[in-house]
Amino acid sequence: MKSLSVNNICFSYPNRPIFVNASISVEAGSIVGLLGPNGSGKTTFFDMICGLLNDRNLGVNSTFKHPLYLTQSLTTPHTLRMSDVFKLITTLCSSKNISQQCAIDKLRAWSPEIIDRYKALWNKKSTLCSYGEKRWFFTLTLLALSADLVILDEPSAGVDPEFRHYIWKCLTGAAREGVAILVSSHNIEEVSAHCDRFYMISECTFKPFQSGAEFISHYETDSLDEAFIRAATTSAP
Numbered sequence: 001m002k003s004l005s006v007n008n009i010c011f012s013y014p015n016r017p018i019f020v021n022a023s024i025s026v027e028a029g030s031i032v033g034l035l036g037p038n039g040s041g042k043t044t045f046f047d048m049i050c051g052l053l054n055d056r057n058l059g060v061n062s063t064f065k066h067p068l069y070l071t072q073s074l075t076t077p078h079t080l081r082m083s084d085v086f087k088l089i090t091t092l093c094s095s096k097n098i099s100q101q102c103a104i105d106k107l108r109a110w111s112p113e114i115i116d117r118y119k120a121l122w123n124k125k126s127t128l129c130s131y132g133e134k135r136w137f138f139t140l141t142l143l144a145l146s147a148d149l150v151i152l153d154e155p156s157a158g159v160d161p162e163f164r165h166y167i168w169k170c171l172t173g174a175a176r177e178g179v180a181i182l183v184s185s186h187n188i189e190e191v192s193a194h195c196d197r198f199y200m201i202s203e204c205t206f207k208p209f210q211s212g213a214e215f216i217s218h219y220e221t222d223s224l225d226e227a228f229i230r231a232a233t234t235s236a237p
């Protein structure tokens, strides 16, 4: 089975340790969540495994052939419509020629409810799209590109509850087809409800949890938020 694993990594920015002997793994066909306070290192970790911190030997072992990464900030050329942005994404991110119809067919199989809103964005100028609209447009488009590993840095940030629901439906559909998904979020409820398992960045390591119940029990409390606060407090630099 294809997998990505990182074993006992150590990583620091000047005067700021981020990871100390931290380990994590992601297997094909699963959704793995990543929780952590602001500034704990989620984006840094994604950049590491995608080779964006390529001046360092980071010990990432991956057998995935076609990873895709949704970064936290998305910038689109002002003059383009979203249909052009779609072509730009597919040209840059896929070796196959993926048509709009192809993407729609794939997304429809996972979540038919989204198709009308997804298509409605295509003729809109990218400058007129809201932050949330761009975010789910990019997330859904990347999922439709037949990657074997999809890394998503807060795909549901700024997205309305209806579309968050559909995004998770699509992530679940993609995982059922064998795609590995590594996703960060500040929404603990959605991570514990939809991920097969998740990690919490705490004390410069990835603490693994199989479920929200285990997370709550580990931090000896009775709510996900309180468990997060306790984990975050112990990780404060």
Ligand SMILES: Nc1ncnc2c1ncn2[C@@H]1O[C@H](COP(=O)(O)OP(=O)(O)OP(=O)(O)O)[C@@H](O)[C@H]1O
Binding pocket: 013, 014, 016, 018, 036, 037, 038, 039, 040, 041, 042, 043, 044, 045, 072
């Ligand atoms: N190039 C850099 N040089 C020095 N410090 C950096 C650099 N990039 C990030 N940092 C610091 O490293 C820490 C981790 O940042 P990172 O963006 O990975 O956190 P995050 O968990 O993704 O945060 P958020 O939840 O707010 O998105 C932060 O304190 C940040 O200021």
